Amino acid sequence: MAGRETRKMNMYQGVRDALSNAMMRDDTAVVFGEDVAFGGVFRCTMGLAEEFGRERVFNTPLTEQGIAGFGIGLAAMGHTAIAEIQFADYIYPAFDQIVNEAAKYRFRSGGQFSAGGLTIRCPSMAVGHGGHYHSQSPEGFFMGGAGLKVRTSIHTGSCLFDIFVQIVIPRSPIQAKGLLLASIRDPNPVIFMEPKVLYRSSVEQVPIDDYELPLGRAETLTPGSDLTLLSWGTPVYHCETALHMLGSPPESLARHVPQSLRSAKVELIDLRTILPWDVETVAESVSRTGRLVVVHEAGRTGGVGAEIGAEIQKRCFLKLNAPVKLVTGWDTPVPMQYEKFYMPDPLRILDAVVETLTY
Amino acid sequence: MASLARIRPTIQRRLPLVRAIQTAADSSQLREGASHSEPFTVKLHEDSFRGYRTEAPDLDIEVTKEQLLTMYKQMNVVRRMEMAADALYKQKLIRGFCHLAIGQEAVSVGMEHGTTHQDRIISSYRTHPFAVLRGGSIKGLIGELLGRQCGMSHGKGGSMHVFTPAFQGGHGIVGAQVPLGAGLAFAAKYEDKPIATYAMYGDGASNQGQVFESFNMAKLWNLPCVFVCENNKYGMGTSAERSSSNTEYFTRGDKIPGIQANGMDILAVLKAVRHTKDWVVSGKGPILLEFVTYRYGGHSMSDPGTTYRTREEVQRMRSTQDPIRGLQRYIEEWGLASEQDLKTMDKEAKAEVDQAVEEAKQSPLPFEKDLWSDIYAKGTEPPFMRGREREEIHTF
Numbered sequence: 240m241a242g243r244e245t246r247k248m249n250m251y252q253g254v255r256d257a258l259s260n261a262m263m264r265d266d267t268a269v270v271f272g273e274d275v276a277f278g279g280v281f282r283c284t285m286g287l288a289e290e291f292g293r294e295r296v297f298n299t300p301l302t303e304q305g306i307a308g309f310g311i312g313l314a315a316m317g318h319t320a321i322a323e324i325q326f327a328d329y330i331y332p333a334f335d336q337i338v339n340e341a342a343k344y345r346f347r348s349g350g351q352f353s354a355g356g357l358t359i360r361c362p363s364m365a366v367g368h369g370g371h372y373h374s375q376s377p378e379g380f381f382m383g384g385a386g387l388k389v390r391t392s393i394h395t396g397s398c399l400f401d402i403f404v405q406i407v408i409p410r411s412p413i414q415a416k417g418l419l420l421a422s423i424r425d426p427n428p429v430i431f432m433e434p435k436v437l438y439r440s441s442v443e444q445v446p447i448d449d450y451e452l453p454l455g456r457a458e459t460l461t462p463g464s465d466l467t468l469l470s471w472g473t474p475v476y477h478c479e480t481a482l483h484m485l486g487s488p489p490e491s492l493a494r495h496v497p498q499s500l501r502s503a504k505v506e507l508i509d510l511r512t513i514l515p516w517d518v519e520t521v522a523e524s525v526s527r528t529g530r531l532v533v534v535h536e537a538g539r540t541g542g543v544g545a546e547i548g549a550e551i552q553k554r555c556f557l558k559l560n561a562p563v564k565l566v567t568g569w570d571t572p573v574p575m576q577y578e579k580f581y582m583p584d585p586l587r588i589l590d591a592v593v594e595t596l597t598y
Numbered sequence: 599m600a601s602l603a604r605i606r607p608t609i610q611r612r613l614p615l616v617r618a619i620q621t622a623a624d625s626s627q628l629r630e631g632a633s634h635s636e637p638f639t640v641k642l643h644e645d646s647f648r649g650y651r652t653e654a655p656d657l658d659i660e661v662t663k664e665q666l667l668t669m670y671k672q673m674n675v676v677r678r679m680e681m682a683a684d685a686l687y688k689q690k691l692i693r694g695f696c697h698l699a700i701g702q703e704a705v706s707v708g709m710e711h712g713t714t715h716q717d718r719i720i721s722s723y724r725t726h727p728f729a730v731l732r733g734g735s736i737k738g739l740i741g742e743l744l745g746r747q748c749g750m751s752h753g754k755g756g757s758m759h760v761f762t763p764a765f766q767g768g769h770g771i772v773g774a775q776v777p778l779g780a781g782l783a784f785a786a787k788y789e790d791k792p793i794a795t796y797a798m799y800g801d802g803a804s805n806q807g808q809v810f811e812s813f814n815m816a817k818l819w820n821l822p823c824v825f826v827c828e829n830n831k832y833g834m835g836t837s838a839e840r841s842s843s844n845t846e847y848f849t850r851g852d853k854i855p856g857i858q859a860n861g862m863d864i865l866a867v868l869k870a871v872r873h874t875k876d877w878v879v880s881g882k883g884p885i886l887l888e889f890v891t892y893r894y895g896g897h898s899m900s901d902p903g904t905t906y907r908t909r910e911e912v913q914r915m916r917s918t919q920d921p922i923r924g925l926q927r928y929i930e931e932w933g934l935a936s937e938q939d940l941k942t943m944d945k946e947a948k949a950e951v952d953q954a955v956e957e958a959k960q961s962p963l964p965f966e967k968d969l970w971s972d973i974y975a976k977g978t979e980p981p982f983m984r985g986r987e988r989e990e991i992h993t994f
């Protein structure tokens with residue numbers, strides 16, 4: 240960051256900055272979705288219509304399946320299509336288009352057409368009171384939905400499954416801007432899920448120039464040797480809080496945190512790209528630490544954590560000192576009243592870390 | 599039982615208030631003589647079109663001898679090609695799903711003559727003719743059905759997945775291609791290209807929600823998109839009357855005007871395509887176009903096509919409204935070619951298809967490397983991918 244001009248931004252401003260950068264460099268880039276010309280529900284597209292014109296930033300009808308299909312058609316003509324689905328909870332009507340059209344267009348047409356220019360942005364995860372239809376984290380549904388791509392590491396002889404649509408989830412303004420620019424420019428379709436509670440609460444000095452962060456690459460936030468703690472989006476912050484509690488538990492918790500664990504070195508990793516996920520980084524970390532706790536907001540059954548757990552136990556079986564532990568939402572609809580009990584919070588994470596360290 | 603009877607759809611056998619269009623394939627008349635060298639004018643039957651929120655196209659159409667003969671040849675070629683696919687399927691050389699467009703040739707060939715290859719056509723899975731007419735080869739099509747290297751999608755897609763630079767495919771999810779069509783049209787408008795996009799779907803597909811979503815977007819944004827409903831009277835085993843509360847598909851666009859056209863007379867198809875192309879290119883926004891046509895065979899190769907309609911119905915369509923026989927009559931009656939000339943052309947079409955089939959059969963199965971190609975954009979692949987067994991590793 241040294242020597243680069245930065246500006247204080249929250250995450251919606253980071254997203255907006257990325258969209259503006261993308262449209263500036265690429266005349267074919269258009270932004271569309273429900274109410275985006277007015278700035279969108281979360282203000283991510285504020286002023287873009289004024290800056291780039293109504294032909295490039297326009298409102299769509301309430302038509303998620305149509306938005307996705309329209310974007311695929313536009314992308315197939317070599318344009319950069321940046322669609323917004325107003326809430327990740329409303330991506331389900333577009334599921335067919337994403338899984339059957341976007342993910343397979345290139346393969347089905349022998350490379351003649353593709354939806355590579357398509358990026359679908361959607362606000363995701365919980366704010367604390369969103370309830371059933373404003374708090375979901377649907378990333379897991381896309382994991383196996385589109386046909387498999389099998390990635391192999393020659394070194395380990397084992398493999399990772401992923402699909403032709405990529406899923407990216409940033410944790411902060413700097414991350415959001417760099418990852419979104421990379422997603423928009425990536426020649427494969429991307430679903431970009433933005434944790435909505437971070438839109439305002441996460442603030443950083445963000446470089447104002449045009450930069451990209453790599454897709455498919457996790458980031459190690461704190462190195463460690465005793466346990467790997469893996470998450471993405473909002474819960475990354477809960478993980479940090481949990482690790483603080485582990486090192487110096489408040490009085491009320493002290494008796495639950497054995498003295499011997501307080502100096503444990505926990506490696507915290509932000510997965511960032513959920514598909515294809517960075518199996519090398521995670522497996523390498525777990526091979527050193529012998530323990531893995533995965534934290535995500537979506538429910539457990541069939542979730543991303545299950546996939547990661549299966550792969551890691553296979554790759555690191557002889558290195559593991561404890562079962563892979565998942566801290567997730569419960570397998571219920573996200574409840575309105577008790578949302579904070581649904582979400583993995585620092586306490587549940589701390590509990591899982593202690594349990595795994597003492598297994 | 600009483601409750602069952604109540605939910606059964608009420609099939610309206612209403613008497614049409616307006617005159618129905620007719621689907622004879624050979625009812626157009628010469629205006630004057632037919633020239634062998636100059637364009638000449640033909641008058642279409644007065645019941646060739648109906649309009650919704652717009653005048654029906656006028657009935658005069660200009661054609662040339664050469665064009666009529668080319669259309670005749672192409673209709674024969676695509677029918678022969680579909681018949682060859684039918685035979686190959688029955689020999690178990692083609693596997694999977696396979697939908698033939700026999701009976702609907704006037705639509706594909708007529709559309710080809712009313713458009714250029716800059717125009718865009720996107721449609722469903724009953725689209726072998728479009729892929730061949732719009733830049734593909736018969737060998738490439740048959741090769742794709744057989745799953746061979748020479749196939750249009752390198753043998754990786756099969757019957758429902760055929761594309762050319764001028765044909766945006768080949769889509770197996772019913773209705774899914776229609777919003778893509780809106781996107782294609784938007785791209786053309788954005789680039790200020792004076793071209794039309796034809797987004798095609800069936801009478802069954804017309805009831806999918808996303809078709810209406812697409813209409814709305816297209817009208818809202820005034821897209822140069824022609825929504826083409828290929829009404830062949832059935833969606834699998836369900837007749838249009840049983841699937842659609844309104845079977846006048848050209849009227850289903852709400853504020854979007856529509857035209858219904860006789861899809862069995864290739865001259866009516868050609869006129870309707872020219873008319874709608876002019877419409878969208880001149881900036882009037884989207885328009886619906888319904889072709890009333892008929893599929894002779896079953897829905898797919900696993901459907902004999904006779905359980906939900908009578909053999910007599912199929913036989914009547916074949917013998918009285920066949921689009922190829924219709925064009926043949928025009929050509930003969932107008933003295934443009936003799937029966938003998940046309941027979942020779944039939945033979946040539948058959949020979950052309952037979953040869954392509956033989957060549958396609960010679961083409962090997964897909965390259966092993968194609969198991970890993972066209973998954974990610976070139977240059978963005980992961981370093982390695984696993985193959986069919988543990989030891990098989992592909993390095994990019």
Ligand SMILES: Cc1ncc(C[n+]2csc(CCOP(=O)(O)OP(=O)(O)O)c2C)c(N)n1
Nearest residue numbers: 724770771772800801802803830832833834
């Ligand atoms: C979303 C979806 N639902 C169902 C099917 C199965 N299906 C394939 S074709 C078809 C009938 C479509 O009829 P129509 O639109 O009239 O087209 P036609 O086959 O007559 O050309 C059905 C139900 C499908 N492919 N996709």
Ligand SMILES: [Mg+2]
Nearest residue numbers: 800801832833
């Ligand atoms: Mg039909």
